[in-house]
Amino acid sequence: MVLNVAIIGSGFAGLGAAIRLRQAGIDDLAIFERASDLGGTWRDNSYPGCRCDVASNLYSFSFAANPRWSNTFSYQPEIWRYLQDVASKYDLRPLIKFNHDVTDITFDTSANLWTITTSQGLYVARCVILATGGLAEPRLPEIAGIDTFEGPIMHTARWQTSLDLVGKRVAVIGTGASAIQTVPQIASIVGHLDVFQRTPSWVLPHQGHPVLERTKRLFAALPLAQKLNRAYGYWKRELLLLGFVKDPARMTRAETIAREHLERQVNDAELRAKLTPSYRLGCKRVLLSNDYYPALVRENVDLITQSIECVEPRGVRTSDGRLHECDVIIAATGFFVTDNPMGEKVHSTSGAPLSDAWRGNMAHYKGTMFPGFPNLFMLSGPNTSLGHSSIIFMLESQLNYVLSAIQRALSSNSLLEPTSEAAQRWTSSLQEKLPGTVWGTGCSSWYLNESGRNTTIWPDFTFKFRAQTRRFEPRDHVSTR
Numbered sequence: 001m002v003l004n005v006a007i008i009g010s011g012f013a014g015l016g017a018a019i020r021l022r023q024a025g026i027d028d029l030a031i032f033e034r035a036s037d038l039g040g041t042w043r044d045n046s047y048p049g050c051r052c053d054v055a056s057n058l059y060s061f062s063f064a065a066n067p068r069w070s071n072t073f074s075y076q077p078e079i080w081r082y083l084q085d086v087a088s089k090y091d092l093r094p095l096i097k098f099n100h101d102v103t104d105i106t107f108d109t110s111a112n113l114w115t116i117t118t119s120q121g122l123y124v125a126r127c128v129i130l131a132t133g134g135l136a137e138p139r140l141p142e143i144a145g146i147d148t149f150e151g152p153i154m155h156t157a158r159w160q161t162s163l164d165l166v167g168k169r170v171a172v173i174g175t176g177a178s179a180i181q182t183v184p185q186i187a188s189i190v191g192h193l194d195v196f197q198r199t200p201s202w203v204l205p206h207q208g209h210p211v212l213e214r215t216k217r218l219f220a221a222l223p224l225a226q227k228l229n230r231a232y233g234y235w236k237r238e239l240l241l242l243g244f245v246k247d248p249a250r251m252t253r254a255e256t257i258a259r260e261h262l263e264r265q266v267n268d269a270e271l272r273a274k275l276t277p278s279y280r281l282g283c284k285r286v287l288l289s290n291d292y293y294p295a296l297v298r299e300n301v302d303l304i305t306q307s308i309e310c311v312e313p314r315g316v317r318t319s320d321g322r323l324h325e326c327d328v329i330i331a332a333t334g335f336f337v338t339d340n341p342m343g344e345k346v347h348s349t350s351g352a353p354l355s356d357a358w359r360g361n362m363a364h365y366k367g368t369m370f371p372g373f374p375n376l377f378m379l380s381g382p383n384t385s386l387g388h389s390s391i392i393f394m395l396e397s398q399l400n401y402v403l404s405a406i407q408r409a410l411s412s413n414s415l416l417e418p419t420s421e422a423a424q425r426w427t428s429s430l431q432e433k434l435p436g437t438v439w440g441t442g443c444s445s446w447y448l449n450e451s452g453r454n455t456t457i458w459p460d461f462t463f464k465f466r467a468q469t470r471r472f473e474p475r476d477h478v479s480t481r
């Protein structure tokens with residue numbers, strides 16, 4: 001059977017795509033999911049303390065509000081449950097082919113169809129939506145000798161609940177968003193904790209708090225009240241963009257707040273100095289926490305800032321020659337983002353891998369379509385991530401475009417792809433803008449690819465992206481039958 005649309009991934013993006021397609025009357029869909037359950041990054045990141053740093057009223061589908069969020073900034077179990085509830089409400093489970101790992105997506109020019117190779121066989125589809133996400137492939141650190149470590153090594157995105165950390169000597173490598181959430185949770189149960197920091201993060205006070213029962217009742221009874229709350233949160237975040245994009249010097253005020261936060265929570269001047277970043281706030285992801293610094297000042301916790309020389313069977317050796325013995329290593333070392341292996345599995349009509357778009361060797365159109373990839377769409381594609389607001393808003397914007405394109409492609413039985421000129425115009429305008437933003441102020445981050453080019457971030461107001469993805473623009477595409 002030829003599918004109308006093959007959706008790869010069952011996280012926020014994949015589920016959102018299936019809902020919108022079905023609402024538009026498009027059937028013969030399948031969602032391919034490599035795991036045995038849905039939820040994407042919110043299924044995989046089950047480490048203790050995992051929480052979203054965007055308020056839940058905004059970090060959820062506009063068409064599926066949840067009046068029962070228990071916290072203004074929800075923890076992972078509740079977000080994952082939300083996705084399960086959405087899948088049930090829209091009856092999506094029958095569409096999902098679980099345990100189907102997609103290994104190749106190639107366009108068959110003789111049949112004008114996409115061939116999707118999975119661990120459980122071949123499928124063909126008229127259109128493909130890649131909803132595989134940017135934070136899907138955990139990156140283990142490349143450290144000499146890491147394979148020789150005698151104990152377990154666990155990435156935060158592959159947390160093993162069966163691994164008992166109580167009383168153990170634990171090393172956490174990395175101090176990004178995942179580390180600062182999990183360190184406070186495990187610090188009180190482990191015997192000793194060494195936190196290996198390569199670059200300090202800017203940490204702002206967390207504003208999250210439990211939602212009052214009466215607020216939940218209000219949101220349930222009066223959906224407009226929740227919509228207004230969402231709109232308020234949205235516009236407050238849009239204003240932040242002035243600092244991120246228009247004038248990074250505006251970040252000075254937030255830097256002062258972060259420094260005061262650090263001073264309030266850490267008395268030791270030497271430790272404070274180690275924790276003070278030397279780059280502009282916002283250049284790397286801004287972190288929110290009220291319990292990370294207090295965890296670091298605990299008796300049983302050490303912040304190690306000497307660089308890691310190697311890993312040995314009994315622990316981590318730093319450049320000062322010291323061996324930090326440990327029983328378990330936790331890698332909070334992030335993800336393959338600009339070098340996501342998925343990009344190598346998808347090929348254009350001429351055989352070029354989609355990963356070229358992240359490398360900066362291939363222009364993209366609205367982060368969603370690519371010349372040479374007819375009827376193929378990517379959600380959370382190049383330059384659609386954000387440093388200041390909710391990625392769900394961007395996803396829903398992309399879905400407007402994707403839906404309008406797929407309706408046209410299916411109804412006219414045609415193949416649509418952006419012209420090289422339109423894609424080049426789009427990509428060049430972003431690349432002209434990005435160096436002047438906070439992400440171009442000279443730090444290393446997962447927003448930048450190997451050559452330092454930012455192929456990740458959308459450098460403008462999100463409402464501008466919404467306006468530009470409102471509907472399919474025929475003049476920017478070639479259509480063939």
Ligand code: N01
Binds near residue numbers: 174177178196446
């Ligand atoms: O990963 P990261 P993450 N030796 O890449 C260090 C989302 N997220 O999983 O900064 C030593 O940010 C690396 O050091 P440096 C969110 O978008 C959201 O924490 O490169 N250290 C860094 O400290 C987030 O931004 C939430 O010098 C090494 C850390 O590891 C994104 O996921 C929660 C190393 C990696 O930090 C990724 O966050 C969790 C090495 N060889 C995740 N290699 C929320 O919503 C890497 N590092 C709050």
